[in-house]
Amino acid sequence: MTMLVEFLHFAWRALVAQFSQVPPLREFAQHFYQAGVGSVGLLTMLTVFAGLNLSVQSYATFERFGGQDFLGMFAGIGGVRELYPVMAAVVCGARIGANLAASLANMKISEQVEALEVMSVDPMRHLVAPRLWAVTLALPILCGYANVVGIGASYVGAVWQLGLDGGTFTSQIAEYVGLADLAVGMFKGLVFGWLVALIATFHGYRAAKKEGAEGVGVATNRAIVHGAVMCILLNLVISWLLYG
Amino acid sequence: MRPILQLLATIGAVFSFFLDVVHTAFTSPRYVAEMLRIMATLVKRCIIPVGLAVAPVGAVISLQGLEIFRMFGLERMLSSLLGTAIFREYSPALASVMVAAQAGSSIAARIGTMKVRGQIDAMAVMSVDPMRYVVVPGVIACLLVAPLLNVMTNVLGVFSGWFFAVPLGGVNHGAFIEHLTAQVTPADLWVGMGKCALFGGAVGLIAGYLGMNAKGGAEAVGKAANDTVVYTIVLILLVDYVVSMALLGAGI
Numbered sequence: 001m002t003m004l005v006e007f008l009h010f011a012w013r014a015l016v017a018q019f020s021q022v023p024p025l026r027e028f029a030q031h032f033y034q035a036g037v038g039s040v041g042l043l044t045m046l047t048v049f050a051g052l053n054l055s056v057q058s059y060a061t062f063e064r065f066g067g068q069d070f071l072g073m074f075a076g077i078g079g080v081r082e083l084y085p086v087m088a089a090v091v092c093g094a095r096i097g098a099n100l101a102a103s104l105a106n107m108k109i110s111e112q113v114e115a116l117e118v119m120s121v122d123p124m125r126h127l128v129a130p131r132l133w134a135v136t137l138a139l140p141i142l143c144g145y146a147n148v149v150g151i152g153a154s155y156v157g158a159v160w161q162l163g164l165d166g167g168t169f170t171s172q173i174a175e176y177v178g179l180a181d182l183a184v185g186m187f188k189g190l191v192f193g194w195l196v197a198l199i200a201t202f203h204g205y206r207a208a209k210k211e212g213a214e215g216v217g218v219a220t221n222r223a224i225v226h227g228a229v230m231c232i233l234l235n236l237v238i239s240w241l242l243y244g
Numbered sequence: 245m246r247p248i249l250q251l252l253a254t255i256g257a258v259f260s261f262f263l264d265v266v267h268t269a270f271t272s273p274r275y276v277a278e279m280l281r282i283m284a285t286l287v288k289r290c291i292i293p294v295g296l297a298v299a300p301v302g303a304v305i306s307l308q309g310l311e312i313f314r315m316f317g318l319e320r321m322l323s324s325l326l327g328t329a330i331f332r333e334y335s336p337a338l339a340s341v342m343v344a345a346q347a348g349s350s351i352a353a354r355i356g357t358m359k360v361r362g363q364i365d366a367m368a369v370m371s372v373d374p375m376r377y378v379v380v381p382g383v384i385a386c387l388l389v390a391p392l393l394n395v396m397t398n399v400l401g402v403f404s405g406w407f408f409a410v411p412l413g414g415v416n417h418g419a420f421i422e423h424l425t426a427q428v429t430p431a432d433l434w435v436g437m438g439k440c441a442l443f444g445g446a447v448g449l450i451a452g453y454l455g456m457n458a459k460g461g462a463e464a465v466g467k468a469a470n471d472t473v474v475y476t477i478v479l480i481l482l483v484d485y486v487v488s489m490a491l492l493g494a495g496i
Binding site: 042045046049050052053056057058059060061062064070073074077078081082090091094095098099102106161212213214216217220221224225228229232233235236239240243 | 293296297300301303304307308311312324325328329332333341342345346349350353357427461462463465466469470473474477478481482484485488489491492
């Protein structure tokens with residue numbers, strides 16, 4: 001409970017810091033690069049498997065009632081609206097969030113944050129705000145990228161591996177997956193990115209000096225787990241509001 | 245060339261570590277009490293995050309599936325999609341990912357800390373085999389805990405799917421239950437449980453390997469914990485795909 005109150009307080013301060021001033025651009029660019037470009041390799045690999053898997057798995061299900069021709073629609077809608085954005089958020093959240101939490105917690109336990117405060121540099125503006133902006137803007141791009149790679153992979157899975165008709169698959173994707181769905185996927189990325197970064201910086205910032213190295217471990221672990229759980233829960237809320 | 249060689253060397257090292265673990269697990273002495281203690285901790289730590297992560301998935305499948313099935317007027321068929329998807333795929337995969345995030349990283353951090361502080365070497369000096377006392381109980385605990393949690397998440401996932409389909413989506417309750425029981429076979433359940441045990445064992449194995457190979461200070465421990473999560477997620481998705489293809493080929 002106290003953690004929740006602390007979190008809300010932190011979120012409010014972070015929001016104020018984020019919008020009260022242009023973040024330091026150098027810091028922003030550095031974190032944007034680390035979060036965005038640094039995740040591309042991992043994300044590509046995972047999305048390829050997830051896309052292939054989506055085709056193969058749903059084929060087995062749809063075959064039971066002879067609906068395999070609708071695989072394209074299912075893989076397209078399910079993938080673009082739900083699977084790829086959530087996967088990008090969970091996986092990149094694990095990678096980026098853990099890094100953010102670990103680096104901030106390290107600064108906290110070696111009293112670098114206090115040193116900044118002593119020099120009357122606001123750590124919220126200089127440490128937290130650029131990281132939040134970087135991840136918030138990087139994740140939608142990663143989600144859009146994951147959508148493209150994922151659709152490609154599920155096409156390969158459906159057409160090359162399972163021998164479905166390629167024309168049917170593409171025409172179903174074209175018919176049922178609209179720009180609105182891609183936009184929803186990227187919007188989810190925006191929300192998840194902000195949330196993942198906020199949770200990670202919160203746990204990093206919360207590490208106290210007396211906890212020492214263990215505090216860093218606790219902060220990273222919580223950043224990963226809380227980030228993933230919150231993204232999945234929030235995904236349900238967003239989907240419910242939009243499609244329910 | 246160099247990175248490829250390095251990758252091959254790592255795979256070889258992990259494989260020989262795996263053989264070592266298997267060999268140790270099947271010879272005595274076994275530290276059963278230690279394993280049960282780790283299992284209890286893992287269940288306590290994982291049950292809430294795993295439940296919270298998997299339950300919404302059933303709801304999302306219902307939400308999107310309902311929209312698709314409605315186009316053909318097949319809403320009553322929804323539960324067969326929901327049941328197979330949850331039992332076979334999403335519950336095992338997601339539960340294992342969360343076990344990796346929560347349990348795997350803490351096991352890696354624990355072993356890594358012991359390694360960095362020299363406790364592992366001290367153990368070996370006292371002629372307690374660290375593989376036997378530290379690594380193997382962790383691997384077996386993960387291997388058993390993941391399927392146990394999977395039982396819970398199966399129920400949660402189907403229930404949240406039911407909630408979004410029947411009271412909220414207006415599907416007939418009788419039709420929902422009928423298709424669920426008719427289309428979802430015990431084979432689906434066992435496939436999911438088997439996968440979950442496989443993934444859980446992989447979580448423990450990778451956590452143990454990375455923990456035992458941590459070198460340096462506190463940073464190395466953090467890195468081992470992080471890498472465990474990332475590598476396990478990659479491995480889970482990869483193995484999931486291979487298993488799905490194999491099962492499709494075998495017609496199960």
